[in-house]
Amino acid sequence: MIATLVPLQSAVLALVALGATGVVLSRDPLRMIFVNGLYGLLLVLLFVVFGAPDVALSMLVISTVAYPLIVLVAIARTRGRK
Amino acid sequence: MTRRARIAIFLPAIGIFAFLLFWGFAGLPDFGHYKGPYGFVLNRVATPERHMDNVVNAITYDYRGFDTMGEEFILFAAVIGVVLLLRGSEQREAPADESIGSDLVRVFGTYAVAAVVLVGLWLVAFGFITPGGGFQGGVVIAAGIVLVFLASTYRAWSGIGNEHILDPFEGLGAGGYVVVGIAALISGLPFLTNLLGPGIAGTLWSGGSAPFVNWAAGIEVAAANLVLCSEYLEQYSSRLPRTVL
Numbered sequence: 001m002i003a004t005l006v007p008l009q010s011a012v013l014a015l016v017a018l019g020a021t022g023v024v025l026s027r028d029p030l031r032m033i034f035v036n037g038l039y040g041l042l043l044v045l046l047f048v049v050f051g052a053p054d055v056a057l058s059m060l061v062i063s064t065v066a067y068p069l070i071v072l073v074a075i076a077r078t079r080g081r082k
Numbered sequence: 083m084t085r086r087a088r089i090a091i092f093l094p095a096i097g098i099f100a101f102l103l104f105w106g107f108a109g110l111p112d113f114g115h116y117k118g119p120y121g122f123v124l125n126r127v128a129t130p131e132r133h134m135d136n137v138v139n140a141i142t143y144d145y146r147g148f149d150t151m152g153e154e155f156i157l158f159a160a161v162i163g164v165v166l167l168l169r170g171s172e173q174r175e176a177p178a179d180e181s182i183g184s185d186l187v188r189v190f191g192t193y194a195v196a197a198v199v200l201v202g203l204w205l206v207a208f209g210f211i212t213p214g215g216g217f218q219g220g221v222v223i224a225a226g227i228v229l230v231f232l233a234s235t236y237r238a239w240s241g242i243g244n245e246h247i248l249d250p251f252e253g254l255g256a257g258g259y260v261v262v263g264i265a266a267l268i269s270g271l272p273f274l275t276n277l278l279g280p281g282i283a284g285t286l287w288s289g290g291s292a293p294f295v296n297w298a299a300g301i302e303v304a305a306a307n308l309v310l311c312s313e314y315l316e317q318y319s320s321r322l323p324r325t326v327l
Contacts, residue, residue: 077317
């Protein structure tokens with residue numbers, strides 16, 4: 001069992017905080033999807049360095065394929081109506 | 083609502099939530115000071131008792147298999163909600179074939195379908211030995227099949243991603259889980275009791291009847307995600323130029 005944060009874990013935590021801020025600050029939905037995908041990969045890294053490979057596997061697929069696909073479809077759908 | 087009024091509501095609300103959040107964090111045990119005795123017990127007991135090396139899945143599909151059944155039906159109910167809202171509201175004509183911009187995307191994407199689906203099947207199958215299991219593997223399988231759409235055309239995808247193919251799998255996954263549970267009831271044991279003995283640790287023959295439950299969850303999760311994608315992509319396809327069949 002890990003008793004204290006190792007430097008790698010602290011570094012990844014800081015990256016995740018940066019990534020989350022980036023997602024919130026991106027205004028254009030299309031750009032947000034890409035930033036969010038990057039943020040998802042950072043979360044995958046976070047889960048790996050904290051010893052949760054199972055969660056990392058799900059997150060990898062959800063953040064890179066499933067979520068972008070559904071948001072892209074929603075954007076295609078709503079932009080066409082304008 | 084004016085900007086001033088929205089800010090007047092937002093500021094107190096964010097203050098209260100921030101207070102609750104930091105109050106909650108302050109009450110957490112320090113990093114690395116895990117306080118749950120149940121986790122320590124299972125870490126020692128699970129592998130000798132159930133012959134499963136992946137303790138996470140020993141909990142998910144055996145010790146707490148009943149909870150997972152509830153989880154599976156939450157997913158099932160959510161998907162049914164989406165289907166009720168979206169299905170059948172669109173005309174079911176095939177869209178004109180969209181052109182793919184890049185041959186590289188098509189070639190690489192087509193190979194990726196096979197590779198990703200294989201990884202998904204592997205994750206489900208080896209769920210009790212290495213990290214993975216029904217939920218993770220199911221999501222990966224679904225993503226692999228969705229790549230058919232991303233690398234090819236809507237027409238190619240709709241051959242797989244339609245309700246006639248997906249709905250039976252959705253039912254099989256949700257129902258299969260319950261059937262394994264009832265099989266235990268029929269043999270005079272409590273619901274979902276592990277029937278087939280622990281098997282040999284570290285092989286695909288470990289875990290008794292839990293692998294069946296695991297596969298049921300894998301099928302359910304893969305089918306549920308594909309039904310979701312199929313309904314959403316049907317919405318998307320209704321915007322493409324039409325060809326009359």
